Amino acid sequence: MTMAEKEKSGAMDNKMLKDVLGRQVVQTVARSKRPHDSPHARTGKVVPPEKCFFCPGNEHMTPPEISRIEHEGKWVIRCFPNKFPAFSPDSKKAYGRHEVIVETPDHAKTLSELSLDNLCDYLAMIRARIEDAKKDPRLAYTCVFKNEGKDAGASLEHSHTQLVAMDFVPKYITQIGKKSAAILAMPQKQAKNVFYKNEGFAALCPKGSRFLHEMWIIPNFSAHSLDALDGNQMRLLASALKSSLFALDAATGYRAYNIVFHSSPHNQADFPFHVQILPRIANWAGFEFGTEIAMSSAAPRDSAKLLSGFLAEKQG
Numbered sequence: 001m002t003m004a005e006k007e008k009s010g011a012m013d014n015k016m017l018k019d020v021l022g023r024q025v026v027q028t029v030a031r032s033k034r035p036h037d038s039p040h041a042r043t044g045k046v047v048p049p050e051k052c053f054f055c056p057g058n059e060h061m062t063p064p065e066i067s068r069i070e071h072e073g074k075w076v077i078r079c080f081p082n083k084f085p086a087f088s089p090d091s092k093k094a095y096g097r098h099e100v101i102v103e104t105p106d107h108a109k110t111l112s113e114l115s116l117d118n119l120c121d122y123l124a125m126i127r128a129r130i131e132d133a134k135k136d137p138r139l140a141y142t143c144v145f146k147n148e149g150k151d152a153g154a155s156l157e158h159s160h161t162q163l164v165a166m167d168f169v170p171k172y173i174t175q176i177g178k179k180s181a182a183i184l185a186m187p188q189k190q191a192k193n194v195f196y197k198n199e200g201f202a203a204l205c206p207k208g209s210r211f212l213h214e215m216w217i218i219p220n221f222s223a224h225s226l227d228a229l230d231g232n233q234m235r236l237l238a239s240a241l242k243s244s245l246f247a248l249d250a251a252t253g254y255r256a257y258n259i260v261f262h263s264s265p266h267n268q269a270d271f272p273f274h275v276q277i278l279p280r281i282a283n284w285a286g287f288e289f290g291t292e293i294a295m296s297s298a299a300p301r302d303s304a305k306l307l308s309g310f311l312a313e314k315q316g
Contacts, residue, residue: 014027055158069124098165127229141166143164144261149255205301
């Protein structure tokens, strides 16, 4: 292939990269030009509210509540055990907890459409459940994650988050802990990939992104866990989360994504608390599973420009 042919095909744009954890990514911008069957449009909820397990009036359809936050006598956040737990107090080989947090009574809304106050309540519930898990001396780590949309693994449409506490620390979390300084330095070292900032947090599309429009929200202060944040820091995180998800939903048409709140193992203070938002626009396929190398069809800097453009339009 000649140089001209390479430029025409887009092969000149291909790069082998590594993310901050050393995971390999092949950045192949030309693949974004591949034909697709049809454009994506936002889809409505299939299950009506009256049949939804998580809607008001159907509280009897879930396990008994662990906790709730109310306003004017009505719940705005509910937490209860997962009806089909991966970890449970009764298990001898998978001891732990598996809880569900329903962040809104509104069946139609997604996280980006909630008010800032609602998001603050949501984060407060997560913090309270992490604090409660730490009271059990057998539990070593709590994973908090959200699957938004079927392509991200959500089995129910109504917006919800899950918390899994376990009696061991996953190897992946140990690897993250070893990269504390590097992760906290990302907003400074990758400044051109930052698309949002406030007084406490920066949101960026990291170098070596494994997913199209992948986002990390990183504090500009030392924090090892979400439950270590004070009230003002929690509100700043809520604002960063709302802005990031607004930009993502605007850019993708409300496509599926995963959120992971990366907090430290219990009783560990040296860890880089951060939030990862992983859009599921393109599915991993044979190459990824066969090589453990991710393919990305956009440069993080270009994603950051796109996302910051949507935020600028909103502010304008």
